[in-house]
Amino acid sequence: MKNKKEYSVSTQKILAAIKIIPSGKVDTYGNVADRAGLRNGARLVVRVLHTLSESEKLPWYRIVNKQGKISLEGEGAILQRNLLEIEGVIVNDDKIDLEKYGLK
DNA sequence: GCCATGGCTAGTA
């Protein structure tokens, strides 16, 4: 039984773009997509996070929307905020200062 | 093949 799951080039690039985000920093969906070479692939990033976060051990919680806000709701949002705070990221009302913690 | 998905977002009214 082999599990040689192959990802498409786009998916691989997105995975790489996500893994680049260092601890204590955050990035936006759109930015990740751009780094992966996908101009309008924000939603694709969302999809990748959804399907591969666990298997690829992705730092999913380091990704927020363009306004620097946590896009999840309920439990997920709480978990994300906690994980970020553990890394030293300050979160106010589910909002993060992208100028300070965002990737350039 | 077609179509829904998913935590979005640039750009118009």
Place this chain on the structure above:
DNA sequence: GCCATGGCTAGTA
């Protein structure tokens, strides 16, 4: 609207 993938269907052989 944009994007790629997974799941499901219709339509041939």
